[in-house]
Amino acid sequence: MNESWTQAAVIFIVVVGTLLLLTILGLSITGFRMYRADKRQTVHSIRRNYPIIGRFRYVFEHLGEFLRQYFFAMDREEMPFNRAQRSWVYRAAKNVDNTVAFGSTRDLAKPGTYYFLNCPFPTLEEDAAQTQPIRIGTHCRIPYDAPSFFNISAMSFGALSKPAIQALSMGAAKAGCWMNTGEGGLSKYHLEGGGDLVFQIGTAKYGVCDEQGKLDDAKLKALADLEQVKMFEIKLSQGAKPGKGGILPAEKVTAEIAETRGIPEGLASISPNRHPEISSIDTLLDFVAHVREVTGKPVGFKLVLGTTHWLKEFCENVNARGADSAPDFITLDSSDGGTGAAPMPLMDSVGLPLRDSLPLLVNQLIRNNLKERIRVIASGKLINPTEVAVAICMGADFVVSARGFLFGLGCIQALQCNKNTCPTGITTHNPRLQQGLVPDVKAIRIANYHNNLVHEVESIAHSCGVTEPRQLTREHAAVVVDGGAVALNLLYPETSRRLKPEIMEKGN
Numbered sequence: 001m002n003e004s005w006t007q008a009a010v011i012f013i014v015v016v017g018t019l020l021l022l023t024i025l026g027l028s029i030t031g032f033r034m035y036r037a038d039k040r041q042t043v044h045s046i047r048r049n050y051p052i053i054g055r056f057r058y059v060f061e062h063l064g065e066f067l068r069q070y071f072f073a074m075d076r077e078e079m080p081f082n083r084a085q086r087s088w089v090y091r092a093a094k095n096v097d098n099t100v101a102f103g104s105t106r107d108l109a110k111p112g113t114y115y116f117l118n119c120p121f122p123t124l125e126e127d128a129a130q131t132q133p134i135r136i137g138t139h140c141r142i143p144y145d146a147p148s149f150f151n152i153s154a155m156s157f158g159a160l161s162k163p164a165i166q167a168l169s170m171g172a173a174k175a176g177c178w179m180n181t182g183e184g185g186l187s188k189y190h191l192e193g194g195g196d197l198v199f200q201i202g203t204a205k206y207g208v209c210d211e212q213g214k215l216d217d218a219k220l221k222a223l224a225d226l227e228q229v230k231m232f233e234i235k236l237s238q239g240a241k242p243g244k245g246g247i248l249p250a251e252k253v254t255a256e257i258a259e260t261r262g263i264p265e266g267l268a269s270i271s272p273n274r275h276p277e278i279s280s281i282d283t284l285l286d287f288v289a290h291v292r293e294v295t296g297k298p299v300g301f302k303l304v305l306g307t308t309h310w311l312k313e314f315c316e317n318v319n320a321r322g323a324d325s326a327p328d329f330i331t332l333d334s335s336d337g338g339t340g341a342a343p344m345p346l347m348d349s350v351g352l353p354l355r356d357s358l359p360l361l362v363n364q365l366i367r368n369n370l371k372e373r374i375r376v377i378a379s380g381k382l383i384n385p386t387e388v389a390v391a392i393c394m395g396a397d398f399v400v401s402a403r404g405f406l407f408g409l410g411c412i413q414a415l416q417c418n419k420n421t422c423p424t425g426i427t428t429h430n431p432r433l434q435q436g437l438v439p440d441v442k443a444i445r446i447a448n449y450h451n452n453l454v455h456e457v458e459s460i461a462h463s464c465g466v467t468e469p470r471q472l473t474r475e476h477a478a479v480v481v482d483g484g485a486v487a488l489n490l491l492y493p494e495t496s497r498r499l500k501p502e503i504m505e506k507g508n
Helices: 002-040 045-049 053-072 083-094 162-175 188-192 217-224 255-261 281-295 310-321 344-349 354-367 385-393 403-409 439-463
Strands: 114-116 134-136 144-146 150-152 178-180 196-201 229-235 299-304 329-333 375-379 398-401 477-481 484-487
Touching (some): 002 045, 114 385, 162 439, 178 229, 229 281, 229 329, 354 375, 398 403
Parallel strands (some): 150 178
Antiparallel strands (some): 134 144
C-alpha cells in the first residue's frame, strides 16, 4: 500500500514538474519573442525602450475605465453619467426603495445646478391630476394623441441588439409610451411588443429608400398603414455628431440587420451627413409636407441647434405658407447627447447643449405664435426626474431619453457600444453576450423606470403647487450661475406667462 502511494506521489511530482518546466520554457520563449518584437518595432516608443514591461501600459489603460467606475470615482464625478444618476435609474427600474438618507451629495452651489421653487401650499394628493394625452398633428388626417410626456428616444436595430429592441418594445407597451425606431429601419422586433412607434427617416432612408437611395413613397405608405406607427421623424442631425450621419461598424451589420436596412451584409453602414433633398428652409418644409401627404400622420424633424439665426426665417416661412405647412413637432437634441459611435471632436465640441438651445427654440416659436401648432420634444442626457422636469419648465411638451432606458435595460456604462463587445448584451450581436439579456424580464424594468420617473416628476410639480407636470413653467425653477441662483423666467424672460398646450383626451 505504501509502495503504491509512493509511486503515485513520484508520478505526480514528475508530471507537475514537467508541466512546470514546460510552462517556464513556453513563457521564456514567448517572452523572448515579445522582447525581440518590441525592440525591433519602431511605432511604440514605450515598448521599444521598455520591452515587455511597456505592454502593461495598455492593460492598465484599459482597466482604468473599470477601476475608476467601481473604486476611485466619487458618486458625482463620472462622465457622461455619474454613479448617483445611474443608481437612481437602476433602483427605479427594479422598482425598489428610491429614498436616500442623511442629506444630498449634490453640490448645490455649482453653476448649472437646477432648483425647483416650491410653494408654501403644495398640491394635495386628492387634488393632483393625471397627466393627459396631448395631440400631435392637429392638421393631419390621422393625428396622434400621445399618452405620456416621457418616451423612448431613437435607437436603431443594429446599434442595439435583437433582445434589447424586444425588451424596449414590450416595455413601451407596458408603460404606455412611444418608442422611436432610430434611423435603422423598422424590424419585426419593434412590432413584437405592440407599443406605439415613431419611425425615423435618417439621411440614408433605411427601410424607405429605392435602389437609387431616394425616398420610396410606396414603402413609406406601407409603413404608415401599420397602426403601431404613429409618427414620422425626419432626422436632420444628432446631438453627439451634428454634421455627420450614422455610423454602424461592419462587424455589427449582420444578415438580419442588412435585410432590415437594405444594405450589404458585413460592410460598414455610413449614412450621408444630410438629406440631399433638404438644402434650405423651403425644401425642408416641402419634404415635411410630402411625407405627411403620403402617410397622413404627424411628421416632424430632429436636430441639434448650433447657429440660431435661421429660426426666425423658419418661423416666418411657416407663417407665410400657413399653419398646414408647419412640422407637427420638432425634436431638439442636445450637444451632450449620446450615440454608439461618433468622432470625438463632434461629440465634444459641436452644437449647443439643451439648457441653451431649448429656451431659444421655444421663445422663437412663441414670438411667431407657433408654440401651440408645433410640439417641442426635448432630448439629450435627460435620464433623471430633475432634468426632465426642467425641460418641461423651459417649454418642452415631451421628453425622450435613450441612455436612461439603456440603464433600465442593465447598461453599466462600459463604453463598448462601438466594439460589438457590450458585456450586458445591449449593443452587441454576439449571441453569447446577448443571452444575458432576457427581454421579458427587462421589459418590466423599462416600464418601471418610465412609471417611477413620471411619478417623481409629478411629485416635483406638486411641490411647486401645480396639479400636473405640464403646468410647470419657468417661474417654477432656478439655475445656479456665478453669483447665485436665478429663476429661469428671469434668465430666459420671453415666456414669463404660463403656456397652456391644447390638452386632448385620447380618442377625441
